[in-house]
Amino acid sequence: MGMKDTGGRTPAHVFDTLALADSPVHRLDPRVKIVATLAFIVAVMSFNRYELVALTPFLLFPAVLFSLSALPARPLLTAVCAAAPFALMVGMFNPVFDHRVIGHIAGIEVSAGWVSFASILMRFLLTVGAALLLVATTGMYRTAMALERLAVPRVFVLQILFVWRYLFVLGDEAAALNRGRVLRSFGRPAGVRLFGRLAGGLLLRTLDRAMRIHRAMLARGFDGTVRFLGDLRLRPADVVFCGGWCLAFAVMRLVNLPRLLGQLLTGAFS
Amino acid sequence: MSHHRVEMRDLEFAYPDGTKVLQGVTALVTHGESVAVVGANGAGKSTLLLLLSGCLLPTAGEIRIGDVPLSAGTVATIRRSVGMVFQHADDQLFMPTVLEDAAFGPLNQGLPAAEVRAAALRSLEAVDGAHLKDRPPYRLSYGEKRIAAIGAVLACSPDVLLMDEPSADLDPVHRRKLIGLLGTFAHTKIIATHDLDLALDVCGRTVVLHDGRVAADGPTATLLADRGLLAANGLDLPLRLQGCPVCGGSGSAD
Numbered sequence: 001m002g003m004k005d006t007g008g009r010t011p012a013h014v015f016d017t018l019a020l021a022d023s024p025v026h027r028l029d030p031r032v033k034i035v036a037t038l039a040f041i042v043a044v045m046s047f048n049r050y051e052l053v054a055l056t057p058f059l060l061f062p063a064v065l066f067s068l069s070a071l072p073a074r075p076l077l078t079a080v081c082a083a084a085p086f087a088l089m090v091g092m093f094n095p096v097f098d099h100r101v102i103g104h105i106a107g108i109e110v111s112a113g114w115v116s117f118a119s120i121l122m123r124f125l126l127t128v129g130a131a132l133l134l135v136a137t138t139g140m141y142r143t144a145m146a147l148e149r150l151a152v153p154r155v156f157v158l159q160i161l162f163v164w165r166y167l168f169v170l171g172d173e174a175a176a177l178n179r180g181r182v183l184r185s186f187g188r189p190a191g192v193r194l195f196g197r198l199a200g201g202l203l204l205r206t207l208d209r210a211m212r213i214h215r216a217m218l219a220r221g222f223d224g225t226v227r228f229l230g231d232l233r234l235r236p237a238d239v240v241f242c243g244g245w246c247l248a249f250a251v252m253r254l255v256n257l258p259r260l261l262g263q264l265l266t267g268a269f270s
Numbered sequence: 271m272s273h274h275r276v277e278m279r280d281l282e283f284a285y286p287d288g289t290k291v292l293q294g295v296t297a298l299v300t301h302g303e304s305v306a307v308v309g310a311n312g313a314g315k316s317t318l319l320l321l322l323s324g325c326l327l328p329t330a331g332e333i334r335i336g337d338v339p340l341s342a343g344t345v346a347t348i349r350r351s352v353g354m355v356f357q358h359a360d361d362q363l364f365m366p367t368v369l370e371d372a373a374f375g376p377l378n379q380g381l382p383a384a385e386v387r388a389a390a391l392r393s394l395e396a397v398d399g400a401h402l403k404d405r406p407p408y409r410l411s412y413g414e415k416r417i418a419a420i421g422a423v424l425a426c427s428p429d430v431l432l433m434d435e436p437s438a439d440l441d442p443v444h445r446r447k448l449i450g451l452l453g454t455f456a457h458t459k460i461i462a463t464h465d466l467d468l469a470l471d472v473c474g475r476t477v478v479l480h481d482g483r484v485a486a487d488g489p490t491a492t493l494l495a496d497r498g499l500l501a502a503n504g505l506d507l508p509l510r511l512q513g514c515p516v517c518g519g520s521g522s523a524d
Contacts, residue, residue: 016366
């Protein structure tokens with residue numbers, strides 16, 4: 001098991017760091033970002049399973065957010081790739097079982113299975129991309145704060161914050177453990193047995209560490225309710241952002257824009 | 271009534287596996303006193319601080335902070351007057367930025383939002399850490415983390431400050447700064463440390479723990495110059511009281 005030493009930096013560290021940057025997207029009220037992202041996800045997921053073409057206009061949302069936020073592409077792409085196997089697993093058998101021919105591209109038959117597979121991947125890319133952009137431009141803390149202000153149950157908000165915090169702990173401890181192993185294994189890979197022991201050790205270490213953190217929280221008066229610093233203020237730009245995008249999603253959902261464009265073009269030429 | 275008084279009477283503590291850590295610790299720390307708790311590894315220093323901060327409850331004996339006896343029922347009240355700086359700053363800093371971390375305590379105390387921010391900023395300024403306010407804790411050096419952790423505890427305006435190994439992990443310059451800083455605090459302080467020179471600088475009184483018992487309790491200058499006492503308790507003279515390794519001159523202890 002040749003794990004790379006990242007100094008304990010997990011994707012959680014990376015995303016929280018990205019969120020510290022400043023851009024028009026970073027400055028938006030996290031609540032409107034959450035609402036717009038949710039509306040986006042609902043719109044994208046509401047298409048039928050064979051829809052592919054009508055989904056393409058939705059690429060605009062993540063593309064605009066990405067370019068305005070000036071985030072580096074690499075961490076986002078890494079995170080999308082890390083989640084990709086789940087989408088591949090969900091869709092991989094569609095081409096095997098669904099052989100109905102539903103069209104031709106350059107004389108090659110296209111089966112419904114392949115179209116639905118492509119549709120799943122497209123939807124995965126859109127929704128995961130949008131969610132990652134939300135966290136990368138907002139940070140988990142402010143996302144959680146906005147969720148709480150949006151009347152999401154506090155228990156749920158607390159869970160999100162704790163799981164996020166646990167990722168940091170897990171990263172630190174895994175890096176320390178792995179370093180200890182690498183420095184004394186002289187290039188020999190860890191076998192399954194050693195890996196099992198390391199995993200067990202990691203669990204115990206993180207539990208221990210989590211307990212110490214919990215103690216430190218209690219010592220500063222934590223009573224099970226998470227309280228946030230600062231208030232959120234809705235500016236005109238936030239309302240325009242949210243309203244504009246929701247309207248755009250509605251149009252993209254109800255009108256098949258690529259087909260309309262095609263019809264217009266073919267109409268113009270004929 | 272003063273919240274600044276800490277009384278320990280026949281304090282005992284054993285972990286669930288039966289390991290006895292404290293076996294009858296009695297001491298009284300009065301208003302504004304600064305007390306060093308020293309002793310070999312495993313002597314019970316950290317456990318004593320965990321008990322005083324209400325993280326653990328004693329198996330026997332009594333703790334009183336001010337006039338309030340510490341128990342499961344009073345621990346929330348007591349935590350308002352007792353601030354604990356833990357040994358590992360990493361365990362203490364868990365918010366995304368230093369300012370939000372410093373605001374964590376005051377928010378839990380129910381202060382209004384504007385005052386929370388002011389209190390957090392004020393305490394960061396008090397530890398000379400205001401420039402760290404927007405930084406994420408995991409990007410700080412150990413010295414900066416320590417400063418942020420102390421600032422975050424001060425933001426809760428405690429009457430009693432408990433510190434576990436405050437100078438561990440610090441480079442000489444940050445350690446010197448910390449000692450200067452601790453000297454400016456008017457709080458009642460109980461500091462568990464291996465850094466006997468820090469004890470000499472900051473604490474007028476020292477309690478020596480040995481195997482969970484108080485081996486000595488008295489003025490720091492006297493106890494920490496007593497080579498025999500220190501040796502018997504797994505300690506050594508503070509560096510500045512030891513002989514000079516270059517010129518061979520004897521330290522000021524002899």
